[in-house]
Amino acid sequence: MIEEILQQKAKLVDEAIPKFLPITPPDEMYKAMRHLLDAGGKRLRPSALLLAAEAVGGKPENVLPAAVAVELVHNFTLIHDDIMDEADLRRGLTTVHKKWGVSSAIVAGDALYSKAFEILSCTKSEPQMLVESLELLSKTCTDICEGQWMDMNFETRKDVKEEEYMRMVEKKTAVLFATAVKMGAVLSGANREIVRALWDFGRHTGVGFQIYDDVIDLITPEEILGKAQGGDIIEGKRTLIVIHALSKGVTIDALGKSNATRSEISAAITALRESGSIDYAMNKAVGFVEEGKAALKVLPDSEAKKILIGLADYMIERKY
Amino acid sequence: MIEEILQQKAKLVDEAIPKFLPITPPDEMYKAMRHLLDAGGKRLRPSALLLAAEAVGGKPENVLPAAVAVELVHNFTLIHDDIMDEADLRRGLTTVHKKWGVSSAIVAGDALYSKAFEILSCTKSEPQMLVESLELLSKTCTDICEGQWMDMNFETRKDVKEEEYMRMVEKKTAVLFATAVKMGAVLSGANREIVRALWDFGRHTGVGFQIYDDVIDLITPEEILGKAQGGDIIEGKRTLIVIHALSKGVTIDALGKSNATRSEISAAITALRESGSIDYAMNKAVGFVEEGKAALKVLPDSEAKKILIGLADYMIERKY
Numbered sequence: 001m002i003e004e005i006l007q008q009k010a011k012l013v014d015e016a017i018p019k020f021l022p023i024t025p026p027d028e029m030y031k032a033m034r035h036l037l038d039a040g041g042k043r044l045r046p047s048a049l050l051l052a053a054e055a056v057g058g059k060p061e062n063v064l065p066a067a068v069a070v071e072l073v074h075n076f077t078l079i080h081d082d083i084m085d086e087a088d089l090r091r092g093l094t095t096v097h098k099k100w101g102v103s104s105a106i107v108a109g110d111a112l113y114s115k116a117f118e119i120l121s122c123t124k125s126e127p128q129m130l131v132e133s134l135e136l137l138s139k140t141c142t143d144i145c146e147g148q149w150m151d152m153n154f155e156t157r158k159d160v161k162e163e164e165y166m167r168m169v170e171k172k173t174a175v176l177f178a179t180a181v182k183m184g185a186v187l188s189g190a191n192r193e194i195v196r197a198l199w200d201f202g203r204h205t206g207v208g209f210q211i212y213d214d215v216i217d218l219i220t221p222e223e224i225l226g227k228a229q230g231g232d233i234i235e236g237k238r239t240l241i242v243i244h245a246l247s248k249g250v251t252i253d254a255l256g257k258s259n260a261t262r263s264e265i266s267a268a269i270t271a272l273r274e275s276g277s278i279d280y281a282m283n284k285a286v287g288f289v290e291e292g293k294a295a296l297k298v299l300p301d302s303e304a305k306k307i308l309i310g311l312a313d314y315m316i317e318r319k320y
Numbered sequence: 321m322i323e324e325i326l327q328q329k330a331k332l333v334d335e336a337i338p339k340f341l342p343i344t345p346p347d348e349m350y351k352a353m354r355h356l357l358d359a360g361g362k363r364l365r366p367s368a369l370l371l372a373a374e375a376v377g378g379k380p381e382n383v384l385p386a387a388v389a390v391e392l393v394h395n396f397t398l399i400h401d402d403i404m405d406e407a408d409l410r411r412g413l414t415t416v417h418k419k420w421g422v423s424s425a426i427v428a429g430d431a432l433y434s435k436a437f438e439i440l441s442c443t444k445s446e447p448q449m450l451v452e453s454l455e456l457l458s459k460t461c462t463d464i465c466e467g468q469w470m471d472m473n474f475e476t477r478k479d480v481k482e483e484e485y486m487r488m489v490e491k492k493t494a495v496l497f498a499t500a501v502k503m504g505a506v507l508s509g510a511n512r513e514i515v516r517a518l519w520d521f522g523r524h525t526g527v528g529f530q531i532y533d534d535v536i537d538l539i540t541p542e543e544i545l546g547k548a549q550g551g552d553i554i555e556g557k558r559t560l561i562v563i564h565a566l567s568k569g570v571t572i573d574a575l576g577k578s579n580a581t582r583s584e585i586s587a588a589i590t591a592l593r594e595s596g597s598i599d600y601a602m603n604k605a606v607g608f609v610e611e612g613k614a615a616l617k618v619l620p621d622s623e624a625k626k627i628l629i630g631l632a633d634y635m636i637e638r639k640y
Contacts, residue, residue, distance in 0.1 A: 029465070080426050084427075102422075106403060107472070108465075111466070111469075113461070118455065118458040121455035121458055130451050131441060138437035138438040142434040142435055148427050149424070149431075
């Protein structure tokens with residue numbers, strides 16, 4: 001049910017992308033920019049933005065450019081992250097840098113970044129609301145970079161604490177969800193209390209989303225995930241699961257071992273399951289999503305509010 | 321004389337950078353972001369922005385955040401370009417990716433990019449003017465990416481035409497100069513005719529600047545240039561000089577030969593001089609700067625206008 005509704009929202013975004021980001025010269029650059037975008041994806045961030053606008057009485061069609069902008073920012077981070085992670089696959093497709101080369105992928109990512117701001121700044125809206133949205137999105141992009149830097153830095157450390165992981169995830173993942181729903185509300189003229197509630201909703205559920213994403217990386221097979229199972233393990237990522245396990249004295253031989261075999265990765269996953277670390281993370285993810293949903297209590301009841309709550313639940317129920 | 325005045329403007333920008341971009345956690349990321357910024361540089365773009373504001377009757381201190389934003393965008397492109405060019409040196413310093421690694425340099429560049437928009441969006445100004453500036457800067461960043469993509473693409477082609485080079489240079493270099501002076505005028509409330517004149521001034525002189533920059537790469541020794549002499553040659557860059565020489569049937573053995581010796585590079589430079597290609601480019605650069613200066617005739621006479629004209633001349637007289 002919720003999946004069908006989310007598919008309808010995703011379709012709006014899918015249809016808007018070629019309109020706001022047509023293939024123009026240099027064609028090959030725009031094709032590289034559109035590569036992952038055209039592969040689909042769940043469009044959770046832009047859908048949440050459209051729903052937030054509806055939930056505060058706004059019109060989704062008025063905030064569609066902002067929704068596309070948020071999806072472009074998300075995709076820009078995917079392109080650059082894949083370079084850094086030396087990833088071969090994303091959404092079942094060859095990554096941009098594998099297909100076009102590293103230099104081209106850097107530029108294609110940069111161009112998506114500026115297109116996001118360009119599309120947002122061209123949105124028909126009161127200038128004051130637009131400035132607030134642009135300020136919000138730019139601050140969030142800085143946060144994402146800080147989170148990415150922290151994440152990379154963690155890979156070289158053995159002693160990453162849970163609080164540090166939480167700060168990293170908030171910046172790297174949660175603020176973009178929070179920004180999406182907040183922008184939907186700001187651009188629809190919502191009052192401060194409602195705007196704040198939606199920000200909190202996005203922030204908490206965004207943290208839950210990322211913790212669950214780390215769980216998915218371990219438990220979902222490649223054919224569903226669209227990329228290698230246990231990729232985070234061999235990259236040496238300090239996920240909440242790994243941090244919990246290390247604190248319990250669990251040995252994870254495959255951690256950070258780029259040439260680990262499938263059976264070594266399987267052994268690591270078994271160890272993480274048996275130490276209760278996957279359950280620990282799963283419970284945390286549920287807790288954050290519940291906290292996020294609770295923030296919505298100040299919003300008047302509506303169909304859009306119901307779907308937002310359904311979206312939050314979906315974030316920790318999805319299979320990939 | 322003009323150099324002294326420009327140094328005073330540069331000093332304003334130098335002092336503003338640590339205020340708008342302080343070193344905060346994660347410290348190392350902000351140090352990487354500040355690495356090239358702190359090395360100085362001529363600050364021609366932000367100085368031109370401050371002068372444009374003055375020339376239309378505005379206050380330079382009001383547009384200082386916009387000036388810093390433009391300098392940050394310029395530095396973001398330097399960090400990413402150095403990765404793509406595999407450059408070791410910039411402004412006499414180790415490049416960011418050589419010092420911190422490629423992944424860190426990608427993130428540091430991305431963060432400078434978002435900080436530029438963040439600083440600009442926080443500028444105290446009428447929202448409408450701010451939205452116009454943000455729209456302008458984001459469109460310009462897209463242009464820069466398109467120009468960079470074209471430039472990289474040219475390296476694999478033998479048949480690049482002068483018109484194609486001009487289009488590439490306009491996007492890669494000239495629009496940021498044009499945006500700088502236009503933003504200075506827009507944020508100071510100048511009328512449309514004046515704004516247009518400053519845009520044309522920046523665009524034409526920016527093209528002249530880049531053509532002259534390509535000349536400098538050939539004629540300036542490493543100890544003054546802060547990077548290897550003839551670097552463009554071994555990278556295979558299709559500069560106006562190279563395009564002219566190739567059209568005259570000149571053979572440039574070192575072109576695109578990354579392991580070319582110093583004497584091979586010297587031979588290439590001699591060949592380009594003897595074919596008249598360096599003089600050809602130099603004359604073109606002068607022509608563009610003159611066209612740019614002519615665009616300023618609609619501006620009322622002022623000290624700031626005089627300095628802008630001096631800045632335009634300086635762009636093709638500087639030694640590095």
